[in-house]
Amino acid sequence: MITLACDGTFEGWLTALFDIYEYRFTDVEFSSEGVSANMFSTTRQVTTDLLKAERVKKGLKQRLSQQGYQQLYHTFFSEIENAEQQMWLFAQYVFASKINVEGDQRNPVVWNILKAAQMVRRESHRMKAFVRFQLTKDQIYYAVVEPDCDVLTLIAKHFSDRYADQRWLIYDDKRKYGIYYDLNSVSVVEMTFNELSGGVEIWDDKELFFQQLWQRYFGSVNIKARKNMKLHLQHMPKRYWRHLTEKKTGL
Known part of the structure; x- marks a missing residue:
């Protein structure tokens, strides 16, 4: 053999x-x-x-x-x-x-x-829907994901087309690499770090304000009387909640 x-x-x-x-x-x-x-x-x-x-x-x-x-x-x-x-x-x-x-x-x-x-x-379809960008002080929109499959390169064109006027980085925390768009092209970058996972000092001054606005909006459209958790989990499995801005409120 x-x-x-x-x-x-x-x-x-x-x-x-x-x-x-x-x-x-x-x-x-x-x-x-x-x-x-x-x-x-x-x-x-x-x-x-x-x-x-x-x-x-x-x-x-x-x-x-x-x-x-x-x-x-x-x-x-x-x-x-x-x-x-x-x-x-x-x-x-x-x-x-x-x-x-x-x-x-x-x-x-x-x-x-x-x-x-x-x-x-x-x-890939879920990642296109579940990526949540946060703005850093370097004016780079940054998002963390942990997909079940290695799909970053497959979704790169979707985000470069949709956010062509912004610099962004999507980081796969499970596989320790990311895709970075510099306003011209997408490149693969390998990193191992933790500093962007929690410290508010790296975020733009307005970032937390916009996150709170998004959380309030999500809460206002979330009608508790019509909540169907089984259907909700089917479309948004709980394993993705960790990196979703609207889920940080516990909603």
Whole structure:
């Protein structure tokens, strides 16, 4: 068995697929740490090659619909167990078939990709709705999130389009990195810090005032007689409340 260790990028995984077919590997597994549970496995470190990755991407797009390719791509960010292995099994099925296979939901591999993609799409949608920016003294709008899936890069365009005239930073506290928009482009930044999680000294002087206004507005439209907590939790699960301004009032 060959254990393929990639660099944690989608392009790295695509490069690994190229190597599988180039060297005709027949028994492979993926491991981001390069560690295999099989003592007889040989580890191969995959060096990401953008040209190889593009060739594999082109091959997949020729055999899949745009939606089918997006489902495979989104699975990479799902963080489900053995995601890269599941993606490889799906790609293997795609390349081996003469017809489009993405509709074959009876196949467990296809079904696993579909479920993972749905999970990522749902989490991306929630993040677009649940991000709450706060203004710092440096005039950067800052937000903290802890999504179930690694979706920051997937939602970057949404926020750069919507807040094109503002500098902002969305930080994933679970994965310790963020996406930063500088009025021109979005870049990925890696950070490990705690100072922006609580200290009011870093916020703009008007920030707390606007937070209080938002909390009061939320309280005024929250009609207790019509409160449906079950439905509320369905649309806004409690695990997101920690970073929601309106929930800091306990409403």
